[in-house]
Amino acid sequence: MSVQVIGTPLRVARPRTRLRLEHFVMGGAILCLIVLVVLPLMSLLIGSLRGEQGISLQNFAEVATGRLYVSALKNSLILGAWTGLFSLIIGVALAWAVSRTDVPGKALIQITASLSYLSPPFLTAIAFVYLFSPNAGLINVLMRDVLGLPWLTFNVFSMTGLVLVTVLHTFPFVYLLASSALLSVDASYEEAAQILGASKLRTAFTVTAPLVAPAILSGTLLAFVNAIALFGSQAIIGLPGRIVTLPTRIYALFDYPPEYGLASAMSLLFVVITVVALYLQRAFLARRSYVTLAGKGARPQLMTLGPARWLVFGLVILVFIVAIVAPYATLIAVSFSKSWGLEFWKGLTLANYKFILFEYNVTQRAILNSLMLATIAATIAVILGAIIGWIDLRTRIPGRKLLDYAALIPLGLPGIVVAVALIQFWLAMPLALYGTLAILLLAYVGRYIPLGVRAANASLRQIDPSLEESAQILGASWLTTMREVTLPLIRPGLFAGWLLVFVPVIQELSASILLFSSSSITLAVAVYNLYETGYIEPVAALAIINMLIIGAAIWIANKLGGGKIASRTGMQRLAT
Amino acid sequence: MASITIKGLTKTFAPGDDDAPAAVAGLDLDIKDNQFITLLGPSGCGKTTTLRMIAGYIMPDAGTIHVNGQLVSSPGSVTPPDQRGMGMVFQNYAVWPHKTVYENVVFGLKIRKTPSAQVKKKMDETLALVNLTGLEARYPNELSGGQQQRVAFARSLVVEPEILLLDEPLSNLDAKLREQMRVELKRLQRRTGITFVYVTHDQAEALALSDQIAVLHAGRLQQYGTPQEVYGRPANRVVADFMGLVNLIPAKVAMARDGMGTIEAAGGLRLEVPLPSGINTGDGVEVSIRPENIRLGAAAGGARATISDRTFLGNINEYYASLDSGPTLRVQTHPAQVFTIGDKVAIEIDTTQCSVFRNNP
Numbered sequence A: 001m002s003v004q005v006i007g008t009p010l011r012v013a014r015p016r017t018r019l020r021l022e023h024f025v026m027g028g029a030i031l032c033l034i035v036l037v038v039l040p041l042m043s044l045l046i047g048s049l050r051g052e053q054g055i056s057l058q059n060f061a062e063v064a065t066g067r068l069y070v071s072a073l074k075n076s077l078i079l080g081a082w083t084g085l086f087s088l089i090i091g092v093a094l095a096w097a098v099s100r101t102d103v104p105g106k107a108l109i110q111i112t113a114s115l116s117y118l119s120p121p122f123l124t125a126i127a128f129v130y131l132f133s134p135n136a137g138l139i140n141v142l143m144r145d146v147l148g149l150p151w152l153t154f155n156v157f158s159m160t161g162l163v164l165v166t167v168l169h170t171f172p173f174v175y176l177l178a179s180s181a182l183l184s185v186d187a188s189y190e191e192a193a194q195i196l197g198a199s200k201l202r203t204a205f206t207v208t209a210p211l212v213a214p215a216i217l218s219g220t221l222l223a224f225v226n227a228i229a230l231f232g233s234q235a236i237i238g239l240p241g242r243i244v245t246l247p248t249r250i251y252a253l254f255d256y257p258p259e260y261g262l263a264s265a266m267s268l269l270f271v272v273i274t275v276v277a278l279y280l281q282r283a284f285l286a287r288r289s290y291v292t293l294a295g296k297g298a299r300p301q302l303m304t305l306g307p308a309r310w311l312v313f314g315l316v317i318l319v320f321i322v323a324i325v326a327p328y329a330t331l332i333a334v335s336f337s338k339s340w341g342l343e344f345w346k347g348l349t350l351a352n353y354k355f356i357l358f359e360y361n362v363t364q365r366a367i368l369n370s371l372m373l374a375t376i377a378a379t380i381a382v383i384l385g386a387i388i389g390w391i392d393l394r395t396r397i398p399g400r401k402l403l404d405y406a407a408l409i410p411l412g413l414p415g416i417v418v419a420v421a422l423i424q425f426w427l428a429m430p431l432a433l434y435g436t437l438a439i440l441l442l443a444y445v446g447r448y449i450p451l452g453v454r455a456a457n458a459s460l461r462q463i464d465p466s467l468e469e470s471a472q473i474l475g476a477s478w479l480t481t482m483r484e485v486t487l488p489l490i491r492p493g494l495f496a497g498w499l500l501v502f503v504p505v506i507q508e509l510s511a512s513i514l515l516f517s518s519s520s521i522t523l524a525v526a527v528y529n530l531y532e533t534g535y536i537e538p539v540a541a542l543a544i545i546n547m548l549i550i551g552a553a554i555w556i557a558n559k560l561g562g563g564k565i566a567s568r569t570g571m572q573r574l575a576t
Numbered sequence B: 001m002a003s004i005t006i007k008g009l010t011k012t013f014a015p016g017d018d019d020a021p022a023a024v025a026g027l028d029l030d031i032k033d034n035q036f037i038t039l040l041g042p043s044g045c046g047k048t049t050t051l052r053m054i055a056g057y058i059m060p061d062a063g064t065i066h067v068n069g070q071l072v073s074s075p076g077s078v079t080p081p082d083q084r085g086m087g088m089v090f091q092n093y094a095v096w097p098h099k100t101v102y103e104n105v106v107f108g109l110k111i112r113k114t115p116s117a118q119v120k121k122k123m124d125e126t127l128a129l130v131n132l133t134g135l136e137a138r139y140p141n142e143l144s145g146g147q148q149q150r151v152a153f154a155r156s157l158v159v160e161p162e163i164l165l166l167d168e169p170l171s172n173l174d175a176k177l178r179e180q181m182r183v184e185l186k187r188l189q190r191r192t193g194i195t196f197v198y199v200t201h202d203q204a205e206a207l208a209l210s211d212q213i214a215v216l217h218a219g220r221l222q223q224y225g226t227p228q229e230v231y232g233r234p235a236n237r238v239v240a241d242f243m244g245l246v247n248l249i250p251a252k253v254a255m256a257r258d259g260m261g262t263i264e265a266a267g268g269l270r271l272e273v274p275l276p277s278g279i280n281t282g283d284g285v286e287v288s289i290r291p292e293n294i295r296l297g298a299a300a301g302g303a304r305a306t307i308s309d310r311t312f313l314g315n316i317n318e319y320y321a322s323l324d325s326g327p328t329l330r331v332q333t334h335p336a337q338v339f340t341i342g343d344k345v346a347i348e349i350d351t352t353q354c355s356v357f358r359n360n361p
Helices: A021-049 A058-065 A067-100 A106-118 A121-132 A138-146 A159-184 A187-195 A200-229 A231-238 A246-252 A260-286 A308-336 A351-359 A361-394 A400-412 A415-427 A437-461 A465-473 A478-506 A523-533 A536-561 A564-568 B047-055 B101-111 B116-129 B145-157 B175-192 B203-209 B227-232 B237-242
Strands: B004-011 B024-031 B036-040 B062-067 B070-074 B087-089 B163-167 B195-200 B212-217 B220-225 B247-257 B260-265 B269-274 B284-289 B294-297 B303-312 B317-323 B328-333 B344-349 B355-358
Touching: A021 A058, A021 A260, A021 A361, A021 A400, A021 A415, A021 A437, A021 A478, A058 A067, A058 A260, A067 A106, A067 A159, A067 A200, A067 A246, A067 A260, A067 A308, A106 A159, A106 A308, A121 A138, A121 A159, A121 A231, A121 A308, A121 A523, A121 A536, A159 A200, A159 A231, A159 A308, A187 A200, A200 A246, A200 A260, A231 A246, A231 A523, A246 A260, A246 A415, A260 A400, A260 A415, A308 A351, A308 A536, A351 A361, A351 A536, A361 A400, A361 A437, A361 A465, A361 A478, A361 A523, A361 A536, A400 A437, A415 A437, A437 A478, A465 A478, A465 B087, A465 B145, A478 A536, A523 A536, B004 B047, B024 B047, B024 B062, B024 B212, B024 B220, B036 B047, B036 B203, B047 B163, B047 B195, B087 B145, B101 B116, B101 B145, B116 B145, B145 B175, B175 B203, B195 B203, B203 B227, B212 B227, B212 B237, B220 B227, B220 B237, B237 B247, B237 B284, B237 B355, B247 B269, B247 B328, B260 B284, B269 B344, B294 B317, B294 B328, B317 B344
Parallel strands: B036 B195, B036 B212, B087 B163, B163 B195
Antiparallel strands: B004 B024, B004 B062, B062 B070, B212 B220, B247 B260, B247 B284, B260 B269, B284 B355, B294 B344, B303 B317, B303 B344, B317 B328
C-alpha cells in the first residue's frame, strides 16, 4: 500500500513578520494588567505626594506622627500578631492531628478548615455580636441574667473578640500549608533517623520540624496578611469597641470632606507592611522545595495516641463548634426569629426572609449585582490569568517575568487599598466610573487576578509544550491550537481558578464598601449596611441567603468543571 | 519532493536559563529530496535545536533555512510552524490525551478542510499503515507506549507532509519494540518518499536508518556523509569516538608519502596507513582502530600482546590485549576464538580501516 497525494497538502508559505492574532491577544492582556494594577498604584503614589502646595511629604509626615494614625497602625499590628500566633497554634495542632496521629474524625477537621476559610468573615463577626455583645448578646444575657454568673460574660467588642473572630477565618492558611507539608515528608526520612537511634520525640524535633517549618511560617505570615486586611470584622467588632485599625481608619478618611492624600499615604504604608510580610512568606515557601521532592510515595508514620486521642478529638470538636456551628446556628436562629433574645424560639417566622427578598428593595438588586460581578470578574480573571500564564511559560518575550510579577502584586494589596487606588486613578480620568458597576469590576479583577494567574500557571505546567507544538506543525493556527488542545486540557484547572475568584468576590466587602453606590450595591455591602442600620433579624436572613448562593456556586462549578477529563486522560504520564 | 538547504545556521541562548536548549554554530547542511537523514550527537550538541529551527519553533540568530529553494527562516523572519506543511513526531509522542485515536489522527485533515470522502479513505489507509485499525475509539491512556507512538506517526503521515521531522521518536520504547519500529520506519520512508529528518543520540539507530548522517558536537557539524563514510572514515577523533567503540592510540609519523605513511606507536606497533593531507614525517598523530579490525593469533610475528581481560558478549568475545610496554587494545573476535587471561598473542591490524588524526595542539 502506498500513500499518494490526493488532497492538497499545505505548501510552505513565505516568512511573515506581520502581526498575528496571538500578538493582539497578548498585547491586550498586558494592557489590561497595566490599567488594572500598575496605573492605579502609580496614582496612589502621586496622590499621596500631593499636598496643599504641590508635591510634598506632608501626608506621610502626618501619617507617621498623628495620634489617630499611629494608634491605627499599632492596633493593626497587634491584631495581626495575635491572629498569627493563634492561627499558628490551632493550624499546626490540627494539621499534626490529621497527618500524624490516629485521631478519630479526620474528615471533620478537613471540613472545619474548608468551611472556616469559605465563610465570609464579616458574617462570623455579626454572628458573634449576636452572641456576645455586652448588653444584648444571647450568651451574655444567659450568663448574667438567668444563671447569675456575670463573670462568665464576654465582651466581643474588644481586641480579644476581634482576634477570636479573625482567627476563625485565618487558621486554615496555616492548617493547609502545614498539613500538606507534613503529608509530603517521606516516612523514610524519619525512619532513617530512628534506625540511627533517635527517639520519636527527637526525630520530630530534629528531622520533621525543620522540614515543615518553612511551610508553617509561610502559612502564619499569610494569616497575618489576611487578618489585617479584613475590613468587615474590624468595622463590626472593632469600631464599637473603639479599636480603630488601618482599614477602618482609611475608611473614615472618606467621610466628608474626603482626605484623598492622607488615605493614599496610609494605603501605601499598609501596602509596605503586607508586601514585606508576603516577601518573607515567599522566601520561606521557596525553601520548602525539598519537602515535595519525596513526591506522592510518602507514607507518614501515624502516632498512636491512646486515650489522649479523645482529648485531641475534643479540641477538634471545640474548634468545629466555635468556628462553624456557633456562627451558623446563630445566624439561622436569628433569621427565623421575630425578635432575637432568650425566648427567640417562641416566635419563629419566615417574615425576615419575606422582608429581605420581596420588600426590602435593595436585596434583589444586590444579589443580581453580586452574581453578575462575581461571574464576570472570575471569568475575566481566569482568562487574563491564562493568557499571562501562557506568555510566561510558552513564549520567550523579553520582560515576561516582569509581567508575571505585576500580576502577583495585588496579593499585597488589601481590598481597601485597591479601592483607594482606583478612586484616585479614575477620578483623574475623564471617564466617570466612580459609583458604577464597572469600577467594582475593575477592583475585583485587579484584586483577584493573582488567583487566576496561579491557577492557569499550575495547569499549564502540567501540559508539555509539545502537545501545542504538534497541533501547530499540523497547520493549526494559534486560535485553533488554544481551542482544540490547550483550553480543553487546562479546563479543570481553570474551573478551579474560577471558583477561587468567584467565592471571595461574592463576599467582597473591603473594597466594595468604598466603591459602591445605591445602584451598584453588592450583597456584602447590603448586609453591612443593613447591620449598621440595626435590622438585626433581616440581616441574618440576608446572611443565610448569601451563604446559600456561595454554596450553590461551588456546587455548580464542581459539577461543570468535573474531574472527568483529568481522570480519563493520562495527562500525568504525558506531562513528563 | 522536498529539499532543505541550511546555511550558516547559528543560535545561542542566554546562559543561566536552565531549560535553554543547546546552541548551534554556523551549521551548513544540504538535505536532498526523498532522503532519510539523521542529526546525530550526544545530548547538548544542538541537534534538537536544529530540528526545531527547521520546524520554525525557534528563530535563528544568523543563517538561513530554505525549503525547496524558498527562504523560510532567517534572523527576524520566520515562517511559523503552522505555515510550513511539515510533519513532526515528538520524543514524548505528544498524543493529545483528551482526544481519541481517531480525533488525534484526523486533526490535520480537519485543519486542511479535506472533503469527507477523502478523509475516510486517508484515515483508513493511514491507520492500516501503522496497524491501528480497530483502535479508533480508544483514548491514549488506553494504549501501550508503542501504540501511542504509532498514533503520533499516523497523525503526522495522514496529512502527507513532504518533510517529516522526528525527535528521538524511539527513545521511550523498550529495546525489542525499538528494533521493530526501526525496520518499520525505514520501510515507511521508502514507501512514502517523504524526506525524513531524524534526531537521535543512538549511533546504532543512525547507522541502521540513514541515507546520510550529520554528526554534531558542541553545536558544530563534524561530518556529513553516508553511514559507511561516517563509521569507516570518521573526519576527526570526535566522530570516531562517538561512532561506536574505537581504540585511539597516540603515534608518530615515521614516513609520509603520497597519502600513505608509516606510523609508529609504543609497544612496537608499526602500521602502514592512509594519511590525511597535510601530515608530514615527524608529526604527532592519533590512530583510530576499531576493535573488530584487530585479529588475535597464536602465531608469532607482528606486535605481541598479553590478554589482560575478557568479556563474553554472546555473539562476540571482547578482549583487552596489552601490547608489551605499550597501550591496551580492545579487540572483538568470533566467540569461538578463546584465550585466557595471561595468554601471549600476536596482533594483526587491518590497516586499510584505520584512520589517522592530527594531534590537537
